[in-house]
Amino acid sequence: MSQDKHNPKSTGSDLPSVGRLALPVWILIVAVMLGYRGCIYVDNVGGGLSFRPELYGPYRTMAQLDSVQPSTGGIEEAIKKGRAQFSGAGCGACHQANGQGLPGAFPPLAGSEWVLEEGHERVVRIVLHGLNGPITVKGTKYSSQMPGLPQLSDESIGNILTYIKNSKEWGNETGEWITPADVKAIRDETAGRTKQWAPSDLANVPNK
Amino acid sequence: MSDLMSQSSDNEPCTSDVITRSGKLAFLGLFGGAGFWLVFAGLFSLVASVKMHSPTLLADCSWMSYGRLKGAANGMLMFGFGTQAAIAVSLWLVAILGQTKVRLSALTLGLSKLYNLAIVIGVVGIMYGDTSGFVGFEFPRYASGLLLFAFIALALPVFITLHNRTERQLYPSLWFVIGGMLWFAWVYSTGILLLQVFPVRGILSAAVHGWVVNGLTMVWLLPISVAVILYLIPKLANAAIPSRLTAVLAFWGIAFLAPWGGIAAGTPLPSWVGAISTAASALILVPILCVYYSVAGMKPVRGNNPIDRTSGRFVDFSFLCLLIFGVFTAINSFAVVSAITEFTYVVDALRVLAVYGVAGSALFAVAYQVISKQAPNCDMCARFAGMHFQLFRLGVVISVVSFAFAGLKQGRALANPDLSFADSTASANIMFKFSTIGELILLIAALLFMTYVVGMTVRSLMADWKTCDWCGPNAKVEVAS
Amino acid sequence: MNFGPFIFLGSFVALLISWAGLILVPQLQLKDLQPETDNTTGLSKPAQPAGMALQGASVYRANGCNYCHSQQVRQTSFYYDVVLEAAGDFPDVFTRTLMEVNPKWEDFEAEMFADSSYEGEVLFKNIDQFRKNYIEKSFENAGIGDLGVKIKYVFRPSGPDISRGWGQRGSVATDYLYDQPVMIGQQRVGPDLTTIGARVPDETRQLLHLYNPRSVTDGSTMPAYRYLFKKQAIGDEPSPTALPLADVFAPEEGFEIVPKEEALQLVAYLKSLNVQSALFTAPMATPAE
DSSP: OOOOOSOTTOTTOOOOOBOBOOOOHHHHHHHHHHHHHHHHHHHHHSOGGGOOTTOOTTOOSHHHHHHTSOOOHHHHHHHHHHHHHHHHTTHHHHHOTTSOOBTTTBOOOTTOHHHHSSOSHHHHHHHHHEEOSOEEETTEEEOOOEEOOTTSOHHHHHHHHHHHHHOGGGTOOOOOOOOHHHHHHHHHHTTTOOSOBOHHHHHHSOOO | OOTTTOSOOTTSOOOHHHHHHHTHHHHHHHHHHHHHHHHHHHHHHHHHHHHHHSTTTTTTOGGGOHHHHHHHHHHIIIIIIIIHHHHHHHHHHHHHHHTSOOSSHHHHHHHHHHHHHHHHHHHHHIIIIIOOSOTTOOOOHHHHHHHHHHHHHHHHHHHHHHHTOSOOSOOHHHHHHHHHHHHHHHHHHHHIIIIIISOOOTTHHHHHHHHHHHHHIIIIIHHHHHHHHHHHHHHHHTOOBSBHHHHHHHHHHHHHHGGGOOOOTTSSSOHHHHHHHHHHHHHTHHHHHHHHHHHTTOOTTOOSSHHHHHHHHHHHHHHHHHHHHHHHHHHHTSHHHHHHHTTSTHHHHHHIIIIIIIIIHHHHHHHHHHHTTTSOOOHHHHHHHHHHHHHHHHHHHHHHHHHHHHHHHHHHHHTOTTSOHHHHHHHHHHHHHHHHHHHHHHHHHHHHHHHHHHHHHHHHHHHHHHHOTTTSTTOOOOOOO | OOOHHHHHHHHHHHHHHHHIIIIIHHHHHHTTOOOEEOTTTOOEESOOOOTHHHHHHHHHHHTTGGGTOOOOOOOOEEEEEEEEEEOOSOHHHHHHHHHHHOTTOTTOOGGGGGSGGGTTEEEEEEEOHHHHHHHHHHHHHHTGGGGTOEEEEEEEEEOHHHHTTSOSSOOOGGGGTTOSSOOOOSOOSSOOOTTHHHHOOOHHHHHHHHHOHHHHSTTOOOOOOGGGEEEEEOOSSOOTTOOOOOTTTSOSTTEEEEEOHHHHHHHHHHHHSOOOOOOSSSOOOOOOO
16 A cells, blocks of 8 residues: 555545534433333233243243143043054054055954944953954954053053054044053953953953 | 556645545446446336236246346345445545545456456346345355455455544444444355355244345445435534434444344244344334434535535435334334234335435435546536436335335235235235336436446546546657657 | 444444344254144144155245245234033023123023024134133133033134135244245235145146236236246147136137146145144144034
8 A cells, every 4th residue: 555645634624523412311211212112012922031932923921822722632642652652562563554454464453343343342352362263354354363462551552542543544533532541441350361362252242 | 647547646635535536446336336236226126017017028038037037126236236335435434534545446446346247147147046035135155155255355445444544533434334344244144154055944044034134224234324424414514413422322223223123023933033123123213313313403405516415415315214214114113013014015115215215315425426526527417416316316205105005005905804815906006006107217317327427437537538648639659769 | 542443343242142132042942943743644744845846946936936925824813712512401500600701691591502502602702811711710610510511612813814714823933844945925915825725726727827817816916927838839639738728818729838847846836835734832723523
């Protein structure tokens, strides 16, 4: 850069100057009013200082958001858990994840009359102690046997059966909810049994 | 010695005119580019606006589709015109208020060509279909990166000139210039990084987009406009800003409050984000009131010569638009109002008000001050300037008012679920037609400005040629003996 | 004193604060946002776009559709309806309880319970949550459960967009999880498109609308997107994807309009903008039984 060889404060300097008056009060009043209104607004609309990332739109507090959630009713929870436990307990290995079973080997659960039948007495017994003997499902005969799963907890059995009976993907929509208490009642009733059920035995059990 | 050949005549006292002329290459280059892009932005906006009235116009050409025209127009207006002219204004302000000659003027000219190249690449990219998808930040990655590089390079002469100033005390306008240049670089680079290079996920891109687009107007164009207002109005009115403290509050108010705007209260982000953004937008009124207090009552339109009067009118208009903008932004922050104005033409009204009304006017005010000194003046030139102002003001007023009314009618119809959607567009249609007229007038005004700049550039070149020792008619030719 | 560096530093800090507040904190809060799972179907909500729909999003972006269309449903509030499902065994007692809760309920006749036509009777409509809580508490205190009365509280998000049928609830961050870029738009020169796939499922209608909006919607201001289609001579027989245009808009004899790949992708994308699903952050209306 070339050296500037001119006067620092040259003649003809037309720099405007700045006065020394103080800040006018009315600006401060407006600032305070707008600031106060802003704080109230953030408090009302923005969920205050909680900065919750789950709060959107018209919901002002987490309590309010929780209060408007649809009541899941136990059945939704049970279906959700049952879906996960279905594969975890190994049911899908035979009945397949899509509930279609294996033709000739394992009966399907989707659309099966055994599943859609109202009542849970029979299906709980099947899961607890297994099934041995020829059965007909959706017009096809199956003769393999199913082992019992008494080691599963009452809750697991309840959830899995609720899922099987209500899985929308499979087209099963019975609306039945099999609670752990239901399973426990049947387990107590059949306590001591180790033998698998034969279909003819189950036909004698009233399915309520 | 011709001005083309040297930067400093050592014996000249450093008056404003000398300082302004010392940056001739830089100013003519930057303002010339700005004017060029303003014309094209106006043209593209006009064609896009006309397509809404006549939908089959240019329907067979993908490059001329409505979305691409609007995207290109936005880019050309904000970056081609707004940013480029604002750089020129910054350079001039640091030189004038630092009482030193402009540094690196020739380099700035070259860099402005690079900057314009980036804009060309960006516009072509948008029209080809590579638009980024973010309204107000449309340039594709390859163009925006180059633009950022060119901007940072252009910031060098500004800061070098600032560093070499002889008047050490910083006049308030320079605070806004320093802040503005830093803020633009940061905001724009954030946009590139978080939206294009390492894109953030999901709705966060909407948050970044809102912050960036708000930043481009509120912490770049707005501070530069305020810098111009705080300098030119007192200078042309021969007055002084009454209170340094108020100017301080104006600057820090904008610094801490203005970047928070940009996210509407109803955005699908967690509600605290929109609420804080809205509350801060309302508070923007406070620094704007400080600016009002600083220059209230001054009459910059009583200058001695026609160019000074035109500059005065422009900067006065910019000040008026700034006040309206501040008041309206504060009103718009109320939920009752924004429920009506969101998603309507009111967005366009505010855009025209901010970019044309506030920033454009301030930039033109300085442009006339700067360019008129680069060549001997003429009556015709001054008349062009006067015509430009009248048409420009008319265009802005028509555009803003028609967009605002169209938006309000549209908003009220949208908020009433008994009316079908078609009713809302139909109710806004007439006022929207007026806005097309506004776009046309703004285009003509841009053409007038470009004519002035080109004319003065030619006059300046001719004047230099006439006085050129070795090239012009007075060139001394050595006679071989 | 040279205030230059001080101003530079102060400007830096000021922008840093707003950057931290509007970009950093939301990023920290939302970077791990996951889609929710539907309880019954097991599908993720929102569904991840794939194939043509994903390419269509790119066409949407490239043609600047978001300059006129928004993709956000706004919800201003929510309301309840109180519905009577079963009037129970003691209608007189219940009627008295009802009038205590709302003395304006004078027209309520006990005879209404004579047959089952009362089922589904809306007792209170469009009440806010505060009032709903009060009513619920009053009923509980009156012990109407012992009377065999069953009350259902129907929850409904509300707002002009919802009343207009543009959506069932307000849009939240999870809805945009897979959008890149998020094209919420700034203007509603055209209608909101969040659920356009459900409102206009017919692909042919969408294509006709893109080719010439006025052929489908009278007086539309939307520009025609003819370059997304090609005009070709009709071969031995008309192409299966040719547009069924009305005479006024059709090309001349012997020619047909066929959508290009981009048009089909765009329509696939629009179809994917489907119904909204309930999320924890954005509950939907209680479904009608």
